[in-house]
Amino acid sequence: MKKISLTILLLFLGFYYLIAQNSKKPNVIVIYTDDQGAGDLGCYGATDIFSPNIDKLAEDGIRFTQAYVAAPVCAPSRAALLTGNYPQRAGVPGNTSASIGSDGLPDEQYTMAELFKDNGYKTAHVGKWHLGMSEASSPNNQGFDYSFGHLRGCIDNYSHFFFWEGPNIHDLHENGKEVFYDGKYFPDVMAEKVDAFIDKNQQDPFFLFYAINMPHYPYQPTQKWKKYYADKGIEFPRSDYGAFISTIDERIGMLIDQLNSLGLREDTIIVYQSDNGYSTEMRAFNGGGSSGPYRGAKSSLFEGGIRLPTIISWKGNLPENKVSKQFLLNTDWMPTLSNLCGLENKKSAIDGIDLSSMLMNTKQKSLRTSAFWKYGSQWVVRDGKWKLIAYPKDTSHKGELDLESDALFLSNLDEDVSEMKNLASKHPEIVKSLIKKYTEWEFGSIDGVPKETKKVNHLAVETIIESTLPLPTNYKNIEVLIDGKSGYLDYSSGQWIGQEGKDLEFLIDLKKEQNIEKISCGYMQDLGNWIFKPEQISVSFSSNGKDFEGSLFLNDEENNINKNTFKGKFSIEKPFTARYLKINIKNIGVCPPTHKGAGSKAWLFIDELYIE
């Protein structure tokens, strides 16, 4: 042990000596790919993907097998990378809007670009931004001397029109000014801009954020690579996806050739990482990528959404041809690169950890031992080998999840990297301790912790329920309303019945006349998902199923209306006798004027209907 530590110390000191000796600080290039899956490189085990240049980059440096991004979708992942903060602190907890002028990364955030710029670097952003459409959130205002690319989440690579819902418009900007390269292949234009920036700044230290917009849809690889994958007999959409990865790889080869020819290879730190797992969205033809051994994909907090290809290479300075199992989060790049480059950082503390010393010895114990994630209702605590997910979503569909028993999903990553076996019931003390860590985390909250769903054996359980109104396709399984169990705080868990813009109404047949004391109806509010507390819940009753009388209005047990996300209950205690109950749940109709969805249809969600 001692011997190893000493070696590290010597290496560490030697390394700082090196920095001090060299009058010019090293250049930094952070290559950030878009929706690239965990298993989608040759060096990460893909046998059907041709990526020789990226594989060579890994050979020339350290390839990580436990490197994470702080969010499973684009904007918050990028915000974490650029600020060193969890997306929650960075002010970008979810994807940002495509509307002109809309907010994104807040002005107050001190970015990696600002840090490098303040230390005399020339800074550039080339590629996708997706961190806001306002002046304040723009690349030039966030520390980049130079910026070229698109501001929204995706573009057609030839017309450079925003690739989403219409009316789609041209989205290509250079230093805040719209520029036109009609018909020119965007990856080639990016490569040219990168080439020119490096060429121009070869004497100065530079920091380049090369935000490659591939393999994000639309899948538009070059014909050369399309043919290559077609000839290999690979099927669509994997063929186009793979060809798109090779399209990236080829351009990274060009970049490294340039660095070599300018003699800058050993003066340049290159970081390579994907922003989140591969997409299973409709516009990605529901797939094409692969998470390799992991479960989950884009939007999921299983490893497949967040544990991604990650490489650092600094030839002649950092170890080469190493595979590291060290734990790393993309928030750590900012302090780590800062230290590698010997920058002065006068700004306040961030969430990221300086891992520079650990890079010198990939056998060294990881300096980072835990991390947190929060995206929608999902959250994660990873502490050592243990990983606890709340309300997991498996966008890769690798296995079934039980809504209740898997609401808290515990894995031992040392033994089950695929997270297929939930150990939560086997290790309740570990679950408890990880929940404690989560609730103590600045952005954690006890409200988000799944409660044990005790089955209440009320009068409606195992009776007959029907909806008197049509229900949305995803919310037709109304038996969940009388299963004795209250759904957890996730509208999409399958335990809730929802309706958009309209009311819900259910008829319950208790099978015989019953003496009823109390009626309750659980509901959810989740303003971020346009879900509002019901306006009113009323019950009428009948003995014959035809003639209904009474309109009992239930009272809200809580007064939480201003809280963003919570579960509540309407109820009434009144003794009466009936066999049939008609329960009407009134939707507020449209989102209120203060809400971002103002005027659009509001959702309501309920579970459970307790008849006691």
Add this chain to the structure above:
Amino acid sequence: MKKISLTILLLFLGFYYLIAQNSKKPNVIVIYTDDQGAGDLGCYGATDIFSPNIDKLAEDGIRFTQAYVAAPVCAPSRAALLTGNYPQRAGVPGNTSASIGSDGLPDEQYTMAELFKDNGYKTAHVGKWHLGMSEASSPNNQGFDYSFGHLRGCIDNYSHFFFWEGPNIHDLHENGKEVFYDGKYFPDVMAEKVDAFIDKNQQDPFFLFYAINMPHYPYQPTQKWKKYYADKGIEFPRSDYGAFISTIDERIGMLIDQLNSLGLREDTIIVYQSDNGYSTEMRAFNGGGSSGPYRGAKSSLFEGGIRLPTIISWKGNLPENKVSKQFLLNTDWMPTLSNLCGLENKKSAIDGIDLSSMLMNTKQKSLRTSAFWKYGSQWVVRDGKWKLIAYPKDTSHKGELDLESDALFLSNLDEDVSEMKNLASKHPEIVKSLIKKYTEWEFGSIDGVPKETKKVNHLAVETIIESTLPLPTNYKNIEVLIDGKSGYLDYSSGQWIGQEGKDLEFLIDLKKEQNIEKISCGYMQDLGNWIFKPEQISVSFSSNGKDFEGSLFLNDEENNINKNTFKGKFSIEKPFTARYLKINIKNIGVCPPTHKGAGSKAWLFIDELYIE
């Protein structure tokens, strides 16, 4: 009179003599633009559009001011052009689907391309197809020796990806095989294909259908023309739209230059026409084009949707520098060109009329005196100067339309080319005679004729109605249900209350206890618009507005369920007394398995709630 007729006869004979003399038949180029407005060329009065080459084409031939297309949207307009038949007979009454393999122009249709091919011509289609995605409906199967372009309704002009809802895919085909010109500007690729086809076939007679996909959205003019319009201070989206027209014009100039340089200009008949009025769709930024003096735009049967820029030029053979007021429909091009070229046509009769003789003298009385249109619930009879529209829609929003008094809209086009003054009430005998013509037309039907909406003064008129369920934004004006008037057979007329996938329920307060004899509820079925007869209509009643009793089920008065589009009524005769009525109209929920929307939400529409 005699003298003029003789002149025409001589010209006519002379003309045939000319054909007979010339061993080689003339070439034919039909240029068909996409969503170009009636007023969007210099020669049609636009002062802000630069179109010198098309204006010159008009100078070198005949420019029509009363030339029509047979439908106000793409696919049926093209079907009429290519078959010489009304879209109804051509088997393409509306736009065709973008789904791979889906039907379009039926195999049985004998097209203009087949006619020319059967007469020894080389035939080519270059540009947009939008007449089906099946093998049978493909250009090569419909008479084109050569075909190049996109099969769906619109593409990105650089990536050649279908420009609509996702997942969008590449749509560029040459003779049925997918081809790639990644990044190459589609108008330039079209121009090259046209150039090559003409060059190759300069010795043979050729027929070219040049289906230019501009100025259809996405608006992607060249930078040269963008700059030109920006410099002129023209505002978006007119600027991009105008620049797109100039982009067309420039390429037509290139085509004519080629014909001149090959010495083919006098051997080539050129027809120019737009397929329908300019688009006011969201993806077209709600406009950009202009209908000039006319009312209406794309999708409307007012003149702006169907009366469009149309030119024929055959230098040295047809009159030059003429403006013709002669009445022409795009179905007429097939027989007219057939005759101009002296083709033999062994196939059966079509709707189009041979107008070739009238072209020799633009002062000659029009050979066509009437025409019919039918698109959705709109239909038109034009007979001489009179034009009757049923259920008019003004997509150009040039004026208000009264739902009832304008359900039949009569114009005297000689005096009111803008169709702003409805003369229907002033000339009931003309309305009657035009309705008679319509119902006698093969594709007309008495069902589609607006009936006079007599106000029935039943018990609910001027009482109080409320919906117990939220209603869609467009269908909140529920007072129409108790205004004493039954809506006409057009769900979008404003007279109907609709609901998608869900039920409707209304509470009527008659203001005092009333003796009720009969209750009826009008409904509509319109399968093409996914509107189905209600599954069930029931009424319960109350004296105090709280305790409702009874569930009277209304009976359908008709048994029309297999009819595509009709109005029906549910009713019940039963004497009772009540002040409050709750009327529930049950939606079938989802479209039935046999319907093209199978499994998707079904609509229901009702008007009026009669309480007698």
